[in-house]
Amino acid sequence: GAGVSQSPSNKVTEKGKDVELRCDPISGHTALYWYRQSLGQGLEFLIYFQGNSAPDKSGLPSDRFSAERTGGSVSTLTIQRTQQEDSAVYLCASSFDSGSYEQYFGPGTRLTVT
Amino acid sequence: AQSVTQLGSHVSVSEGALVLLRCNYSSSVPPYLFWYVQYPNQGLQLLLKYTSAATLVKGINGFEAEFKKSETSFHLTKPSAHMSDAAEYFCAVSLMEYGNKLVFGAGTILRVKS
Numbered sequence: 001g002a003g004v005s006q007s008p009s010n011k012v013t014e015k016g017k018d019v020e021l022r023c024d025p026i027s028g029h030t031a032l033y034w035y036r037q038s039l040g041q042g043l044e045f046l047i048y049f050q051g052n053s054a055p056d057k058s059g060l061p062s063d064r065f066s067a068e069r070t071g072g073s074v075s076t077l078t079i080q081r082t083q084q085e086d087s088a089v090y091l092c093a094s095s096f097d098s099g100s101y102e103q104y105f106g107p108g109t110r111l112t113v114t
Numbered sequence: 115a116q117s118v119t120q121l122g123s124h125v126s127v128s129e130g131a132l133v134l135l136r137c138n139y140s141s142s143v144p145p146y147l148f149w150y151v152q153y154p155n156q157g158l159q160l161l162l163k164y165t166s167a168a169t170l171v172k173g174i175n176g177f178e179a180e181f182k183k184s185e186t187s188f189h190l191t192k193p194s195a196h197m198s199d200a201a202e203y204f205c206a207v208s209l210m211e212y213g214n215k216l217v218f219g220a221g222t223i224l225r226v227k228s
Contacts, residue, residue: 004157033215043204043218056213091157095214101146101165103216105157 002026004106006092012112013082021077021109025094032075033095033103034059034067038088046090049075050097082113116141116207120219128227133177133192135222137205140186147188148206148216149179158204164188175199200226 005024013019025032034046045059049069060066064083069075079086089110093103121136139145146165150158162173169181179190188205205219 031213035216042220043206043216045215045217048213048215050213056215059215093158093216099214101148101163101208101214102160103214105150105159107157 004092004094004104006090006106006109008109009107010110010112012114015084015113016081018078018080019082019111021079021090021111023075023077023092023094023106025073025075025092026104027073028096029094029104030072030097031095031103032069033093034075034077035091035093036088037091037108041088043091046077079111082111084113087111087113116145116209116212116217118205118207118217118219120203120205120222122222123220124223124225126225126227127195129197130194133190133195133199133224135190135203135205135224137179137188137190137219138186139188139205139207141207141209143209144183145207145209146214147179147181148208149173149177149188149190150204150206150218152202152204152221154201161190161203195224195226197226197228200224 007022032049047057064080067077089108091108093105095103117140119138148163149161162171164181172178206216208214
């Protein structure tokens with residue numbers, strides 16, 4: 001079946017612009033996770049959703065970062081007023097629910113802030 | 115707080131030789147443990163997981179890992195390396211009470227020499 005998809009696969013933006021990254025989880029998966037992978041920081045948790053609510057936003061690095069999930073499916077990660085340090089690969093994962101062990105990852109969105 | 119330490123950012127083995135990638139974890143309660151593999155420009159793929167059942171866990175592509183509570187370790191092994199095993203490997207820990215968000219080690223890049 002279809003896996004986790006993310007769009008765009010690559011995004012180049014100018015410093016100060018806003019960007020939206022999209023994640024389509026596996027159908028029927030109620031838990032959705034966002035992670036960031038960067039050279040300096042490795043793989044970091046950002047936020048997770050169970051259904052449409054986000055019980056844990058502790059990994060969001062600043063208030064410029066926000067995420068939402070509607071209809072228990074698609075999620076959007078928004079970064080406002082992008083900075084060069086936001087350049088990274090943003091990975092999305094989903095699992096059947098937050099009590100499930102296995103998370104399935106999408107291919108990621110590579111964000112470059114110039 | 116949970117944490118993961120992977121010893122060796124780079125490991126090089128000859129084709130056909132034993133692969134050993136080291137992972138130690140820190141957790142206040144027995145965690146769930148995972149190994150993921152990442153090929154260039156791709157997302158993360160789950161190799162294997164430990165979820166408090168058998169301590170020796172077998173995964174895909176001939177990999178296995180052993181959970182050793184006394185050593186707080188979860189090392190990944192494969193008896194005979196293939197060229198196709200060249201990739202980056204991440205050890206991760208999660209706790210159900212934290213929504214099973216993953217905390218990753220820094221990663222180990224495996225190089226396989228012919």
